[in-house]
Amino acid sequence: MSIPKTILISGDFADWTLEGLRDLVNRAETAGVETIVLPDGIAPAKGGEGWPDALILIGWLAAQTSRIRLAGMVSSLGHQPYNLARRLASLDLLSRGRAGWLVATDGADDAYAAFSGKVRLEGVDQEQREREFATVVKGLWQSWDTDALVFDKEGAQFFRPEAMHTLDHKGEHFSVRGPLNVMRSPRGTPDLLEEADIADAVTVDNRQAALAILGE
Amino acid sequence: MSRQMKLGAFLMPTGHHIAAWRHPKAAADAGIDVDHMVRLAQTAERGLFDLVFFEDAAGVREARVELAAQTSRSIGFEPISLLAALAARTSHVGLVATASTSYNEPYALARAFATLDLVSGGRAGWNLVTSASEIEAANFGAQGLRAHRDRYARADEFAKIVGALWSPQTRAGTIGHEGENFVVGQGLGIPASPQGSPVMVQAGASDVGRDLAARTADVVFVAAQTLETAKAFYDDVKARAERAGRNPDHIKILPGMSPVVADSREEAQAKFDELQALIPDAVGLALLASYLATDALNGLPLDGPMPDLKASEGMQSRQQLVIDQSRREGLSIRQVAQHFAGARGHWRLVGTAKDVADELEAWFTGGACDGFNVMPAYFPGELDSFVERVIPELQRRGLFRTAYEGTTLRGNLGLGLPA
Incomplete structure (x- = not known):
């Protein structure tokens, strides 16, 4: 059996547990899997089981791995582009260039109910909002040139002013000046994945299924 | 066992002194080096600190890029x-x-902290702040700042929702909140950590801020420069907590304290002077102006007195602190700027481990606090100093733990599980 490039974690969190998830990610890294995609399923609108926050799980898993790419399938509905761009940039820095974002579109009704949709999103074209959201996030990731930081203690110059860039985005849904207050990672920016990028991903619903895929 | 101090380690990448990054022994690249941040947290754990703490701003704090470029404050990791x-x-x-x-959004924030609580085995805490800066507002499409009371009305509703989302009773069910700012239907539906729910922290010292803290906070950070002002705050917040029907022992009040410690007073003072000399005039002045939320200092002679300032919409309580102090001591603008650049309006102690322990003991036994939020002038040096010199001195006096009581933050703070 060949090892898949990408494993998409799915199913109920109760069937995984934190330890099980960490164990799987470690084994997948050893086996040569390139990317793990974590779900960010919020609890359904009528109550019930949800998943922990994918991006926080990534921070925790990143500290316990060294090569595997960790992506979160996160909806933009409950977030502001500045906050999400910042958290992803931070994850990319602390994982040394292994963080990714797959824009989630399923579960939109649940997200609407959880994130004050009635207050914030009534009458909003959500696809259009999402496109603008991604544009802002990508723009914010260009806030700092790779060689911006000079750390010149004698000359009191921490960074080169011309290497920091404001975004000054003014759109239909968002108005964001920037810059981001997180330095980019040496590899550039986090990965912004699309459905096509994970077309060959193998979806697993629990740890046993995942171990079987890895031939264990 | 007699009452013991609770200690927070207020971590920043390079240090609390504005010129910390320029210190020869400071790690200037700390804001991009996760290993450095791990070492700081591990040092705090070695020192048996109750918690490590990170402040936050959703933006580059200094809008004037030439000034920003002279400090290390423009970049760092996102705290959660x-x-x-x-x-x-x-x-x-x-x-x-x-x-x-x-x-x-309350649901997103509650979920992020609940996840942190889960992966840490019950060690997470949230410091609730409301945002006062135009710089942050510009990153969120907001047209200017809401009035102080409005910010707190939103914060109040926000805290209620987060409390319900973290509550063991409503965690997996429905919340059904419909308020002025938020509509939230369902619970988080994720497991609780061993401490039940994350610890709630607050730092607002204004009247509405104190009320919110008295009702909802487990830990309160405060900036105070004298034992008397700290004690007045302490008594007031504890009384408010009691009026709100809470056990006042379940709200821990920790004033900020920025230490510079050495084997002798002369050495400690020399270390501090070395840092002060590294502050560029323009940077010190800008820091003060942003704390006062004013541009009234522009163009004034640096050796002249502080102008008479009106209270702004921004940081009401800290502003008062700065103005009071400059009047009391007859300081020039440069002196005030330098003075506050070192500890940003917090209390500063420069001396030997015994000197520092004496002061901390006086505040603690004098009923002014339950412990301290320690703000080392630069990292890693002054955190190491505190852990190696001051902690053992406090332990010898029976004022601080010699081993962790438990593995959860609530357990170590002595808060018990949430209701």
Whole structure:
């Protein structure tokens, strides 16, 4: 059996547990899997089981791995582009260039109910909002040139002013000046994945299924 | 056992002194080096600190880029994601991050902290702040700032929702909240950590801020420069908590304290002077102006007195502190700027381990606090100094633990499980 490039974690969190998830990610890294995609399923609108926050799980898993790419399938509905761009940039820095974002579109009704949709999103074209959201996030990731930081203690110059860039985005849904207050990672920016990028991903619903895929 | 201090380690990448990054022994690249941040958290854990704490701003704090470029404050890790990484590399120390109610959604924030609580085995805490800066507002499409009371009305509703989302009773069910700012239907539906729910921290010292803290906070950070002002704050917040029907022992009040410690007073003073000499005039002045939320200092002679300032919409309580102090001591603008640049309006102690322990003991036994939020002038040096010199001195006096009581933040703070 060949090892898949990408494993998409799915199913109920109760069937995984934190330890099980960490164990799987470690084994997948050893086996040569390139990317793990974590779900960010919020609890359904009528109550019930949800998943922990994918991006926080990534921070925790990143500290316990060294090569595997960790992506979160996160909806933009409950977030502001500045906050999400910042958290992803931070994850990319602390994982040394292994963080990714797959824009989630399923579960939109649940997200609407959880994130004050009635207050914030009534009458909003959500696809259009999402496109603008991604544009802002990508723009914010260009806030700092790779060689911006000079750390010149004698000359009191921490960074080169011309290497920091404001975004000054003014759109239909968002108005964001920037810059981001997180330095980019040496590899550039986090990965912004699309459905096509994970077309060959193998979806697993629990740890046993995942171990079987890895031939264990 | 007699009452013991609770200690927070207020971590920043390079240090609390504005010129910390320029110090020869400071790690200037700390804001991009996760290993450095891990070492700081592990040092705090070695020192048996209750918690490590990170402040936050959703923006580059200094809008004038030439000034920003002379400090290290423009970049750093986003605190909650950083703490998730630190959770994997520590085992006992509490992990507290600041996040604003002004530019987040309660469901998203409650879920992020509940996840941090889960991966850390019950060590997470949230420092609730409302945002006062135009710089942050510009990153969230907001047209100017809401009035102080409005910010707190939103914060109040926000805190109620987060409390319900973290509550063991409503965690997996429905919340059914419909308020002025938020509509939230369902619970988080994720498991609770061993401490039940993350610890609630607050730092607002204004009247509405104190009320919110008295009703909802487990830990309160405060800036105070004298034992008397600290005690007045302490008594007031404890009384408010009691009026709100809470056990006043379940709200821990920790004033900020910025230490510079050495084997002799002369050495400690020399270390501090070395840092002060590294502050560029323009940077010190800008820091003061931003704390006062004013541009009234522009163009005034640096050797002249502080102008008479009107209270702004921004940081009401801290502003008063700065103005009071400059009047009391007849300081020039440069002196005030330098004075506050060192500890940003917090209390500063420069001396031997015994000197520092004496002062901390006086405040603690004098009924002014339950412990301290320690703000080292530069990292890693002054955190190491505190752990190696001051902690053992406090332990000898029976004022601080010699081993962690438990593995959760609530357990170590002596808060018990949430209701």
